[in-house]
Amino acid sequence: MAAAVTNIFAGLSLVLDRMSERRDEEAWLAEQAGCREARYLLLDAAGESYLLQETEGLRWLSGAERSAWFADVPASLLGIAGGCPHFLLALDDAHPFDALEERLAARRIGLREAGLRLAADEAGLFAYAKGLAHWQRETRFCSGCGAPLRRVAAGHRMQCTDDACGRLHFPRTDAAIITIVEHEGACLLGRQASWPKGRWSALAGFVEPGESLEDAVRREVAEEAGVRVGEVHYHSSQPWPLPASLMVGFIAHALDPAIDLRDGELEDARWFTPGQITAGLADGSFATPTRLSVSYQLLAHWLRERAELELDTLVT
Incomplete structure (x- = not known):
């Protein structure tokens, strides 16, 4: 059964109406853009936004600030949240970003940092805006x-x-799977050579044309670790606009524990029991995937279901 979890960047529909049915109504859009409550999110060419210096919140522009400073930048509707229209302003390299930091009394912030610092609704709006802006540029x-x-x-x-x-x-959104694979009380995790020492994560990969999500799980696990997978169960999903992906998380069951790393995608892959993970976290030899990723939630779910352990309490 799917876990009752909201991943970082997900759950935006709880606070935002995207108003997709009204995106072609020019008069209505102009009315929303001109109303006093309208808010505008700035993204620079690198997809970074601006964080208020005094509080942990995004620096939204008012309609007056948008008219005074960025009247030439087309606004894209994100939707209505809290009764206020929210828009994206995607800047290009012609705008002096460093000068903007002083003008806005804010500093630039990337999406990865924002996902760990911002409230869920603002992190979700940032991710939504970043994905839309990337597609527009490309x-x-x-x-x-x-x-x-x-x-x-x-x-x-x-x-x-x-x-x-x-x-x-x-x-466009590029679908990718990410999965915890289990076998006889252990889970399969992999690591790439570029990662920090001791970090392990769930296996992941992009879905290919003509392939179901479940078949993508089986193929990717076989390609990366040489492990054959049988049953596959959905866990949760996460928008991942870095630059344009949707991560779809699964719990999978291996038919055979044999590992074969012949294709070289991973530096290493191993089976870990809950006890080994707990001990590794205690002595520093094991590091979890970043809390930003659905991979962390997959590992947390597996430890909770198999050993009644809470990952958040184990990670210091």
């Missing part, structure tokens, strides 16, 4: 005829400017 020419594209639907679609083509382009 989608400038029609893949059908090569003509330039223009932004429509409040920034959520691109349309070919060649009337003979007119093709619409929609934001």
Whole structure:
């Protein structure tokens, strides 16, 4: 059964109405952009935003500030939250970002740091805005005829400017699986050579064309660790706009514990019992995946279900 968990960047639908059915209503959009409650989130060309110096919150612009400083930057509707319209302003390299820090009394912050510092709703809005801005920057020419594209639907679609083509382009999300594999009281974790010493994580990989999520789990685990997987059960998902992924988490069951690392994707892969994880956390030889990732939640769920251990209390 799926865990009752909300991953970082997830759960935004609890506070935000994306208003997707009204994105083509130009008069309504103008009304929202001009109302007193409108808020604007700035993202620079690197996808970073601005954090208030006094509090742990994003520096949103008012409508007046947007008109005074960024009237030339098209606004993309994120939705309505708390009765206030929320918009994205994606800046380009022409704007002096360092000068903005002083003007806004705020410092630049990346999404990874924001996910661990911000309240859940602001972290989710930042992730949503970052994913949308990345797609807008990367989608400038029609893949059908090569003509330039223009932004429509409040920034959520691109349309070919060649009337003979007119093709619409929609934001893309790359699906990826991430999984804890278990066998006879142990779980399979892997590590890459570039990671900090002692860090282990769930195995992950992108879904290929014509492949179900469950089959992607079986293929990726076989490719990375040589382990054959049978049953696969959904756990939870997490938007991961770094730059454009959706991580779909699973608990899988191995048919055989034999590990074969012949393809070289991982530096190492091992089976860990709850006792080995607990001991490794205590002596510093084992490090969990970052709390930012659904991988941490998968490990926490597995320890809770198999050994009644709470990972948060084990990690110091």
